[in-house]
Amino acid sequence: MVLAQPAKGLNILRCPYHAWAWDLEGTLKGMPYFDGTPDSRDCGLDWSKNGLVPVRVGVWHHWVFVNLDGNAPPLEEYLAPMNELTAGFDLGATRMHKRLDWEFNANWKFQNDNWETYHHVWVHEGIFTKMSEDLDFETREPRMQTLQWDNVVTLKRRPGSNRLTFNGEGLPLIPRMAGHEDATGGTSLIFPNVTITVSENHLASVITDPLAPDKTHAILGFFFAGDAATSPEMEAFRKPVLDRWLGKSRDSRGMDGIRSQDFSIWESQQIARRSAVADDVKFSAVWEKNIHHFHNQMVNALI
Numbered sequence: 001m002v003l004a005q006p007a008k009g010l011n012i013l014r015c016p017y018h019a020w021a022w023d024l025e026g027t028l029k030g031m032p033y034f035d036g037t038p039d040s041r042d043c044g045l046d047w048s049k050n051g052l053v054p055v056r057v058g059v060w061h062h063w064v065f066v067n068l069d070g071n072a073p074p075l076e077e078y079l080a081p082m083n084e085l086t087a088g089f090d091l092g093a094t095r096m097h098k099r100l101d102w103e104f105n106a107n108w109k110f111q112n113d114n115w116e117t118y119h120h121v122w123v124h125e126g127i128f129t130k131m132s133e134d135l136d137f138e139t140r141e142p143r144m145q146t147l148q149w150d151n152v153v154t155l156k157r158r159p160g161s162n163r164l165t166f167n168g169e170g171l172p173l174i175p176r177m178a179g180h181e182d183a184t185g186g187t188s189l190i191f192p193n194v195t196i197t198v199s200e201n202h203l204a205s206v207i208t209d210p211l212a213p214d215k216t217h218a219i220l221g222f223f224f225a226g227d228a229a230t231s232p233e234m235e236a237f238r239k240p241v242l243d244r245w246l247g248k249s250r251d252s253r254g255m256d257g258i259r260s261q262d263f264s265i266w267e268s269q270q271i272a273r274r275s276a277v278a279d280d281v282k283f284s285a286v287w288e289k290n291i292h293h294f295h296n297q298m299v300n301a302l303i
């Protein structure tokens with residue numbers, strides 16, 4: 001591993017093992033004593049064929065996307081469905097507040113299997129308290145509308161539904177574009193492993209990074225509008241939002257915030273899924289269109 005830690009200000013990348021070195025374009029610049037001489041200039045190895053492997057990357061707001069095989073469509077095209085979630089919100093006005101690295105003992109796909117609001121009142125005890133807040137009893141439609149594309153599924157607040165502020169009254173709202181004053185938030189899952197929630201006053205994201213079939217590193221990000229992301233005076237206003245996501249305990253085992261409650265139920269599912277008889281899923285047509293869609297995305301990706 002050439003770089004084991006995040007770094008900045010370097011102009012050469014030097015491998016700690018034998019001090020081979022590359023410039024920031026990945027061109028091989030040094031392999032000291034490879035042939036017994038200090039600069040190994042005439043060692044017979046083709047310097048031009050031993051650069052670092054280039055990888056496609058693209059940046060979309062706060063997130064860097066990596067495509068290892070190089071065959072993905074352009075990032076703007078891949079993420080075009082995200083316009084449906086973010087329409088009217090000026091995400092360029094948001095700033096990063098905090099990154100947390102948590103782990104859960106379950107497969108990364110359980111997050112995607114969880115992109116529904118059916119579980120809210122049972123798993124998120126004390127946070128989502130009334131079924132009526134997630135389901136319109138008249139129409140039997142969830143309050144969050146399901147939208148699906150090849151690479152993205154979105155749960156979007158229906159127009160006119162309750163404001164999605166996560167109790168963060170006092171925080172500035174994410175600025176709205178003209179004509180979009182009634183834009184509603186929601187939450188999207190970008191296949192395969194990124195989720196982004198747009199609330200009226202903050203963004204919350206999770207990137208899942210599989211460590212093993214039953215262990216996942218989760219990178220949690222939180223973003224607020226402008227100075228509200230970092231200003232100490234806004235701390236008291238950010239607190240209820242972070243309490244809701246991370247619990248007052250701020251602990252991945254705390255079971256008192258949305259994230260730890262979800263992690264816990266995924267771990268429980270992981271245990272159940274190991275059973276030889278766990279080979280069947282019933283999808284609710286009202287709530288779980290996204291999950292069915294995700295399973296098809298997985299099948300297509302594997303084919």
Ligand SMILES: [Fe+2]
Nearest residue numbers: 114119123262
């Ligand atoms: Fe959840």
